[in-house]
Amino acid sequence: MLSLTYTNMVAITAMKPSGRSLLKVVDMSTFVLVDKDEMGYVGVINLFLEDGRTFSMYYIPLEIISALNKLESDEFQEEYVVRRESIFDLLPQLESFKELMGRVVKRVIIDTLDKETGLYSATVELSFDTITINKKMIPSHAIFLARTVGSPIYVHKDLLASEETLGE
16 A cells, blocks of 8 residues: 655655554543643643553643543533634534545554654544555644544554653
8 A cells, every 4th residue: 555645745655653663542531731820721631542551742722622522522511601613613513524534534643742842743544545645733633533533543652652751
């Protein structure tokens, strides 16, 4: 199968990570931390992995936290009133979008950490018959897409090693 990654409209061949270098996300939680001294509110996503470890991402946009909570529970009640909806509110309501993208989005892999900025990136694998296109995305957006269409999410093991080193 041909695998392509598009970066600034240029196609480059990408190697597919082996299954041994990836850990599957088996559950997830989202919440908001209150940080009155710094930025006010900090969105957090915890990804619970198949080996029992947790991979955490911070400074997630609050609209993503809200949208993921809405996907996970019909009983979710927002603490604030949304006067206008975003694309994150609309997409899960479009059954034809979910059906089409569910066939195309094969998996999401959180696979890169930019050490200069401290930001993670995710690869979304889109499969069209014999061609796979890998698109780099903001991880929280890629997670939202995967949860919306029912595609699996993985975390590259190297990121866990980096996170554990930072914690020491």
